[in-house]
Amino acid sequence: MLEKIPCLDLKGQHQQIKKEVFDAFEKVYESTAFSGGPFVEEFEKNFAVFCQTAYAVGVNNGTSALHLAMLALGIGVGDEVIVPANTFIATAWGVSYTGAIPVFVDCTSDTWQIDATKIEEKITPKTKAIVGVHLYGQPFDVESLLAICRKHNLSLLEDAAQAQGARYNDIPVGGFGEMACFSFYPGKNLGACGEAGGITTKNEKYYKHLLSLRNHGSMVRYHHDEVGFNMRMGGLEGASLNVKLKYLPEWNNRRREIATRYQQEIKNTHIKLQYQPDWAKSVYHLFVLTTENRDGLINYLNENNIFPGLHYPVPCHLQKAYAHLKYKEGDCPNAEYLAQHCISLPMYAELTDAEISHIIKVLNAYKNA
Template sequence: MDVLQKNISKIQCLDLNRQHESIKGEIFRAFEEVYDQTAFSGGSFVEHFEREFAGLCRTKFAVGVNNGTSALHLALLALGIGPGDEVIVPANTFIATAWAVTYVGATPVFVDCREDTWQIDADRVEEQISLKTKAVIGVHLYGQPFDVDAVSQICANNGIFLIEDAAQAHGALYRKQPVGGFGEMGCFSFYPGKNLGACGEGGGITTNNEKYYTHLLSLRNHGCVVRYYHDEVGYNMRMGGLEGASLRVKLKYLPSWNDRRREIAKRYQEHISNEKFKMQFQPSWAESVYHLFVICTKDPVVLQKYLNEHNINPGFHYPVPCHLQKAYASLNYRQGDMPNAEYLASHCVSLPMYAEMTEEEVNRVIEVLNLY
């Protein structure tokens, strides 16, 4: 039988049901413990998760918050960044990276990505530094670390902060060290679809700086260290107990889930031989956790239709780069300012990628793409 005529169930870009069915009993038991203690906002379940997640990232501290966007927002606040300041942000990222800069009243300065790794381009960073520049947010995009050494050196040379946006990179390694501990702070998302996703919303900040850690605890809790005494304008950005409990359960499985993603990625890299597709370059110093597996193709819409016809449902991530979003029209960026980011936005397709994919499904994706 022709491979394209095989009758199999649709392969989704992401299928959360499989993961949650496999650990449903553990999750529900954890929820019962939260319920019995009525520890629904912050509390011991969040504190336990914070310690365990800091251990994964090999940092001294971790602070749980309500989502990854808040993590970035509070990190900038803790660094004292505000109106009149500039923060350099890659144009090729999810918009939340830029939102955080805007939320504190600073201005995002977008830079292009590299043509090969699709990560922030250190050369472009250096070109955009001004007297107003206070920080660079580097993004470990799709789960692959950016060139931390190159960007860190630029930050050190210019006396500015480095923040890691590690929202897609839980457990990723840069030169054998986990991401999240290289900059002043690392910011994570625990959105349900992430490699480590809460049953609900969640985010986290890692740091080795006790001053930042203490400040973050206050900022997420209405600017309060002692109850009802508010030393600064704060926010209601605590992590919930149910989210913390579910993340503790999942954290145990994260290494094996990431390993399985790497296996699937290796299969894609070695066996998708169709020259119509381009893949993200993997430097030797980066160990991705493949939150997404993205390919470039001449016409993503045509490829999507083809894949749908063969029971494969791809995804599209970031079809409009940050600098061309309507929300940032006032910054006066134009088409052509970031050619690499713009090319990716208009040519990328995300292939199915999750730890629970079967070998048959992986092979099916490969075969269908090779016959495109």
């Protein structure tokens, strides 16, 4: 019998590149460039090229990236920002940290991305921006959101925390909005050895502002032009990301191979998979499905040594932290259904063909008991 198959296992990836990463760490150690510095700058340049943008700014995590991007857009107290109800909570934190209000919009019933047809009814004179999330590694409907932004004079921010290398109409995500925010949390497709995040943009004004904001509001040492933050990326994180970036296309392609097998070989009427539009080339950070009896399926998978995840069991608009906004059950029915019925299958490049076959065989035998 196969050993336990977790939703995510980082050990295999890191064993492959251990020597290369440790060699990079030694260079950081020898130069004592532990906070910002040349290794972060090298990664920033390489990541901007990877995303086909002019600039990339490394920060300490993806949540900080969202926060600083909102500030660079001029979002503040009294403003409103459209946010998907179906996303990780950090998407909304970026809005709230500025004193602005996240306005939650339901997802579609098939892609599980923000429903572009539901956005305009939520726009008010206070609305300043829309956040689109490339959720699970799949690009959102970029053109539809851009059209709404142009019509209402709003900014578009991409939350690409799960989508390093994803493509919309064969163009890399990260350059469609005013800025795009990435997480390099260790479990991401491109994950640092530690906490890290980044922001890409084609706009020099935003780029320079972000450099100031992440470094205590300072561009010249001991001269502080605005209230800033200590949100620099560490040198060790930058070095590890530079090593991993070279392997990311290969790892993403393997994820696509695994996803294709799931999509083509899982044939069970009790299971529904995420719809993939023609314009979306996902990197499958997560492989999410829905089923009516989630607890039953999870228990069944566990009995067969498969341990799925949940992404995400509580939609943003129903989180206790946002109770003051007075959302109620039924306000975003698709996001609520997804939260109650979703599970995430194991998905990482090091899954073996035998493990994938086992997962598919077990799922196809599921009877919804």
